[in-house]
Amino acid sequence: MGRWQPGARERLEQAALDLFLEQGFTETTVPQITARAGLTTRTFFRHFADKREVLFAGEESVPERVARFMAEAPPSLGPMELISENLAPAAAEIFEGRSLDYLLRRRAAIDAEPALHERELRKFSLMSQALEQGFRARGVDELTAQLAAEVAVTTLRIAVTRWLNQHGDPGLPATIDQTLAAMRHLTNTPSA
Amino acid sequence: MGRWQPGARERLEQAALDLFLEQGFTETTVPQITARAGLTTRTFFRHFADKREVLFAGEESVPERVARFMAEAPPSLGPMELISENLAPAAAEIFEGRSLDYLLRRRAAIDAEPALHERELRKFSLMSQALEQGFRARGVDELTAQLAAEVAVTTLRIAVTRWLNQHGDPGLPATIDQTLAAMRHLTNTPSA
DNA sequence: TCAGCTATGACACGTCGTGTCATCACTATC
DNA sequence: GATAGTGATGACACGACGTGTCATAGCTGA
Known part of the structure; x- marks a missing residue:
């Protein structure tokens, strides 16, 4: 799973928001987010500049x-x-x-x-x-x-x-x- | 030098601002700041919560x-x-x-x-x-x-x-x- | 079928920031 | 002036963040 599965970005956003609400932002590690989304840590940082940015994607425009x-x-x-x-x-x-x-x-x-x-x-x-x-x-x-x-x-x-x-x-x-x-x-x- | 030398905080602030202007914030590492101030890295984080805070000290009040x-x-x-x-x-x-x-x-x-x-x-x-x-x-x-x-x-x-x-x-x-x-x-x- | 492109995986690495304990300097008290 | 206490510092280990780099897997078009 993960590789070439569409919607990687959306899955990461969803998993991140869920985890932030469940256990807090600081307590949530990037590996936890990517594990839930079925991806690797490195991929997270290819989609988002840093851990916070996962909640602010799409607002650059x-x-x-x-x-x-x-x-x-x-x-x-x-x-x-x-x-x-x-x-x-x-x-x-x-x-x-x-x-x-x-x-x-x-x-x-x-x-x-x-x-x-x-x-x-x-x-x-x-x-x-x-x-x-x-x-x-x-x-x-x-x-x-x-x-x-x-x-x-x-x-x-x-x-x-x-x-x-x-x-x-x-x-x-x-x-x-x-x-x-x-x-x-x-x-x-x-x-x- | 350093140990028990008064003004550690001020020395750190001075060194940090100088280095930030010389080579940029990101390019400046905390060990560089503490080396210039004659202290250790651990001491920096005892005075300031993080690297940015060295420019915002004393404004908490x-x-x-x-x-x-x-x-x-x-x-x-x-x-x-x-x-x-x-x-x-x-x-x-x-x-x-x-x-x-x-x-x-x-x-x-x-x-x-x-x-x-x-x-x-x-x-x-x-x-x-x-x-x-x-x-x-x-x-x-x-x-x-x-x-x-x-x-x-x-x-x-x-x-x-x-x-x-x-x-x-x-x-x-x-x-x-x-x-x-x-x-x-x-x-x-x-x-x- | 094959070549090219893009996203992902895997690994190494530097920096940040924290926890923990030992150590040194100053101070107060006797 | 010796001694115990207090507070700042040094030293070390460590987890998490974020990046560089290369290999690999999937999609696309000829």
């Missing part, structure tokens, strides 16, 4: 999709307009094909392990960099582009967290809208 | 200082007021005792290595969690507390980056004020 998304938007839209109108559809595209159950299990594994949490922070950082580039390509000045990118990513991240915490109760678009509204309300509050 | 800071602020201040008035002094306290030259060298090392960048993202994440707790302790609702904490940390992070990129040219407080103003302007822009 998000930044470039973000860039394309922004390039196709009407040039007249300001940064906040762009975020308001396109954050929800972009998020939907990112999560398409992933079941809520998988997302919740994945979330549980990530929350239990600081190393995985760090990897997720990098994912959002990369997304923010792509957004910043997109804003700058639309003529936004550097500082505003940085801030707008961070606002978008932060809003998305918090909204997704809340959405998952409620087991997907209000839809993701509705949660995003709520979060964006709260962000506006917060920053529009007069200060001092 | 930031979250609790943030919590104290917020508990002592006048209860009447809203989240954005609190950020506006206290972000700059808090930042100044964090960076006290670190020379600009050290901060720039450290920045260069971190920017050159994704693993170090990830560690820095975790630092900001911890800071954000502390801020969120502080806001909640002041009676702010959960969503607003999350957002306010992220806004504060994002503003601080971008401001520090810009400040360092300009070699500390306008002072850090001025840069923070500029960044906060840009954030207000961005989110106050009418949308759609």
Whole structure:
């Protein structure tokens, strides 16, 4: 078994997530994962750069999709307009094909392990960099582009967290809208 | 040399930063660092949890200082007021005792290595969690507390980056004020 | 049938990080 | 000023991570 069996990557992802939830990330060794998937250790590292990456596969294309998304938007839209109108559809595209159950299990594994949490922070950082580039390509000045990118990513991240915490109760678009509204309300509050 | 020589920790930090800048983080082995500092490998890991941590020592106390800071602020201040008035002094306290030259060298090392960048993202994440707790302790609702904490940390992070990129040219407080103003302007822009 | 390509297996190896115990230096107490 | 205690360090072994390298097995097309 294993050699030339299709879906090696998927089998590794499945086995890894199961084991991480069963006995923890640190306690799970790569040989354990590959044994369950019917492969060898060396093959694991041919599919994934490191042990954490098995939970983040297939997300490498998000930044470039973000860039394309922004390039196709009407040039007249300001940064906040762009975020308001396109954050929800972009998020939907990112999560398409992933079941809520998988997302919740994945979330549980990530929350239990600081190393995985760090990897997720990098994912959002990369997304923010792509957004910043997109804003700058639309003529936004550097500082505003940085801030707008961070606002978008932060809003998305918090909204997704809340959405998952409620087991997907209000839809993701509705949660995003709520979060964006709260962000506006917060920053529009007069200060001092 | 080494045994009972005072300042082992500082010697390790110095040697590590030098080597990271000379030949890169990955290419630098822990034995190389300890050899330059006149110690053994085992001692390195008694002072730092892992190889990255040598650049982040002494920052563990930031979250609790943030919590104290917020508990002592006048209860009447809203989240954005609190950020506006206290972000700059808090930042100044964090960076006290670190020379600009050290901060720039450290920045260069971190920017050159994704693993170090990830560690820095975790630092900001911890800071954000502390801020969120502080806001909640002041009676702010959960969503607003999350957002306010992220806004504060994002503003601080971008401001520090810009400040360092300009070699500390306008002072850090001025840069923070500029960044906060840009954030207000961005989110106050009418949308759609 | 054969040649070429790609994924996998097998093995060796360097580095990271930890557990464990002995040893050395500083300190306090008498 | 001798001695016991405390805390940092040295020395060694070891498991896990991740990589380099070559052989091998399966698929593909002529």
